[in-house]
Amino acid sequence: LGGLWHGANWTFVAWGTLHGLFLVVNHFWRYLVRGRCDDSTLYRGAAWIITLFAVVNAWVMFRANSWQQAVRFYQEMYFAPPGLAEQQPLLAAGQVVPLLAGALFAALAMPNSQEIAGLQPGGSDVRLPRVRWRPTPAWGGLLALLLVCCALKLHSFSAFLYFQF
Numbered sequence: 237l238g239g240l241w242h243g244a245n246w247t248f249v250a251w252g253t254l255h256g257l258f259l260v261v262n263h264f265w266r267y268l269v270r271g272r273c274d275d276s277t278l279y280r281g282a283a284w285i286i287t288l289f290a291v292v293n294a295w296v297m298f299r300a301n302s303w304q305q306a307v308r309f310y311q312e313m314y315f316a317p318p319g320l321a322e323q324q325p326l327l328a329a330g331q332v333v334p335l336l337a338g339a340l341f342a343a344l345a346m347p348n349s350q351e352i353a354g355l356q357p358g359g360s361d362v363r364l365p366r367v368r369w370r371p372t373p374a375w376g377g378l379l380a381l382l383l384v385c386c387a388l389k390l391h392s393f394s395a396f397l398y399f400q401f
Contacts, residue, residue, distance in 0.1 A: 242298070247306055251297040258290050 242248045273279045296313070300306035 247297045254294040
């Protein structure tokens with residue numbers, strides 16, 4: 237049903253089916269391992285990687301306009317097409333690993349928005365000093381300016397996302 241909500245295309249149905257299947261597998265697995273190894277670092281790391289892999293692969297179906305395009309996306313994700321190094325000099329320069337390492341560091345070590353706002357005290361293992369947002373007159377002024385900018389854009393037309401389907 238989640239896939240049909242997003243559009244009348246079989247790729248959306250496949251996306252919704254994959255997410256539903258992943259939820260069933262997740263709940264069944266959590267039932268099986270409950271209390272045995274689910275608090276170990278190795279288990280949590282493996283679960284994080286498997287979840288990321290599953291979600292990224294399912295989103296291909298959401299993004300693709302057709303089955304053929306989905307297959308092409310998967311081929312490009314897992315089997316580099318000939319001539320990719322010439323088309324993507326970043327890949328040829330060997331900078332992918334440092335970029336991915338930096339992104340991984342930012343995702344794991346930096347505080348998330350809930351931690352910055354102080355809404356998740358002690359929720360996760362943040363290795364950097366805790367940053368807390370506190371309302372100040374400067375923030376109030378900045379947010380007021382942002383509100384005025386948004387209000388000035390209200391007259392412009394922007395099609396609702398779901399009207400595209």
